[in-house]
Amino acid sequence: MTEVRSLGTPAWRQAVTWLFVPGDRPDRFAKAAASAADRIVIDLEDAVAxxxxxxxxxxxxxWLDDGQERTWVRVNGAGTTWHARDLEAISSLPGLEGVMLPRSEDPDHLAFVKRHIPETVGVIALIETAVGIVRANEIAASGYVGRLAFGSIDYAVDISASETDEAMLMARSLLVTASRAGGLPGPLDGVTIVTDDTDAIGREARRAKSLGFAGKMCIHPRQLGAVNAAFLADPAEVSWARGLLDAVAAREAAGESAAAFQWQGAMIDRPVLARAHSILARVPGAADSPRR
Structure with a gap:
C-alpha cells in the first residue's frame, strides 16, 4: 500500500489504489481486503445485474455489519430505483468508510447522499459524463465530497469519443484543476481494462500521476503492484527535493536568505520550494524530517 496520511486528514483522502469488487461476489470481499489495495470498493452499480x-x-x-475496515460502496446512481435503498441499507453499518456516487452531475444529489450517511462517512463523486465535467468545479467546491474520480470509459461513451489520451486530456485536466480549486486531494483516475499487461497498467498510472492525479481505480488485484509503484515518488525527484531542502537549511543556519537563490545552476524561489515539499509529502516518513 502507498497511502500517506497527513496529520488530521482521513487516510482515505491520500489512498492511491482503489480496488473494485462486484457486490454479488461475497467470496471475493475478503480476498480484496487482504490485497495490496489501499481501499476496496464494493460495487452495487455496474457490476450487478x-x-x-x-x-x-x-x-x-x-460484510459491512462485521465491521470490516477500508470498505467503500459504489451505490446505484441518483434517479435509479435502487439509490435510496442502497443508502438506507448501508448508512449505519460499522464497516462503511465511504460512498462513491456514480454519474455525479449535481451537487444536490451529493447533498442527498450526505444527509443519509453519518458525518464521518466519506463521499467520492465519480464523474462520468459531459455534464459532470462541466459542473466539476461546483461539485468539488460543494463541501459534500472528499475527492473526485474519473469514469473515463463511461465518459468516452457519453461524448462519443475513443478513450485515447488526446480525447480524455481535457476532462482529466479539468478534474485535477477542480480538485485543486475546491481544496480536495488529487482525483482518482479511471480503470485500465487490461489486467495482465503490467507495462500498460504502469504506463497509464504514470500518465495520470503526471497530470496531477493522486490515485487510480483498479479492477483486478494483479493491477495493484504496477499502480502502487507508479505513484511512488520518483527516486531522482526525492533526492533532488531532499538536497534542495538541505541547501535551504544550510543557508538559513549561516544567516543567508533562502527566499531566492541559485542552486545547482537553477533559480530557487517559493514555487520551487513548494514543489520540493510536495514531492517529499508523498514519501512515507518524510513528514518527520527536520528539513524545513
Whole structure:
C-alpha cells in the first residue's frame, strides 16, 4: 500500500489504489481486503445485474455489519430505483468508510447522499459524463465530497469519443484543476481494462500521476503492484527535493536568505520550494524530517 496520511486528514483522502469488487461476489470481499489495495470498493452499480441488486445489497450489508475496515460502496446512481435503498441499507453499518456516487452531475444529489450517511462517512463523486465535467468545479467546491474520480470509459461513451489520451486530456485536466480549486486531494483516475499487461497498467498510472492525479481505480488485484509503484515518488525527484531542502537549511543556519537563490545552476524561489515539499509529502516518513 502507498497511502500517506497527513496529520488530521482521513487516510482515505491520500489512498492511491482503489480496488473494485462486484457486490454479488461475497467470496471475493475478503480476498480484496487482504490485497495490496489501499481501499476496496464494493460495487452495487455496474457490476450487478438489475435482477440481482437486492441480493447483492444484502451480501454487502452482511460484510459491512462485521465491521470490516477500508470498505467503500459504489451505490446505484441518483434517479435509479435502487439509490435510496442502497443508502438506507448501508448508512449505519460499522464497516462503511465511504460512498462513491456514480454519474455525479449535481451537487444536490451529493447533498442527498450526505444527509443519509453519518458525518464521518466519506463521499467520492465519480464523474462520468459531459455534464459532470462541466459542473466539476461546483461539485468539488460543494463541501459534500472528499475527492473526485474519473469514469473515463463511461465518459468516452457519453461524448462519443475513443478513450485515447488526446480525447480524455481535457476532462482529466479539468478534474485535477477542480480538485485543486475546491481544496480536495488529487482525483482518482479511471480503470485500465487490461489486467495482465503490467507495462500498460504502469504506463497509464504514470500518465495520470503526471497530470496531477493522486490515485487510480483498479479492477483486478494483479493491477495493484504496477499502480502502487507508479505513484511512488520518483527516486531522482526525492533526492533532488531532499538536497534542495538541505541547501535551504544550510543557508538559513549561516544567516543567508533562502527566499531566492541559485542552486545547482537553477533559480530557487517559493514555487520551487513548494514543489520540493510536495514531492517529499508523498514519501512515507518524510513528514518527520527536520528539513524545513
Amino acid at each position: 438489475p435482477g440481482a441488486k437486492a441480493d447483492a445489497r444484502t451480501k454487502v450489508v452482511s
